[in-house]
Amino acid sequence: MPPSLVDLSMLHTLKPNPGSRRTRKKVARGNSGGGGTTAGRGTKGQHARSGKGYRFGFEGGQVPLIRRQPKLGGFTHPRRKDFEPLNLDVLEEELDAGSYDPAALRMKRILRTGNRVKLLSRGTVTKKFVLSVHAASAKAKEAVEKAGGSVTFID
DSSP, X not given: OOHHHHSSOOGGGOOOOTTSXXXXXXXXXXXXGTOOXXXXXXXXXXXXXXXXXXXXXXXXXXXXXXXXXXSSOOOOOTTOOOEEEEEHHHHHHHOOSEEEOHHHXXXXXXXXXXXXXXXXXSSOOOSOEEEEESEEOHHHHHHHXXXXXXXXXXX
């Protein structure tokens, strides 16, 4: 074999790094062994007894976390309507003046979800926008109309 391959260790010669493996301390083998009498369990008490384990989640008699939580989830109204907010400053920064509906706004990646759209009044608008949205705040509608645009509502 070439000398470079001889230096490589083979599987049968592998050993763990020095100090990486320690032998287990043998307890309850008498006081001369260093682990006699109580065998490292302290004196008396629940942890000193045999079979000392207790179930997962046991909190010493306190009402456990799992029992303090509400039993059922919550309540979502069956006719709840979710809206995606659309603020005036986003319109001003991202779009040119023109006519937009939710489909056009999704194409421009202004809207991300398929939810209804609500126009909100954060920021100012100076361009003329003709918007079709599902809902709008009074201030937002007023600001768009003040800039020369209009807001129509989709049912």
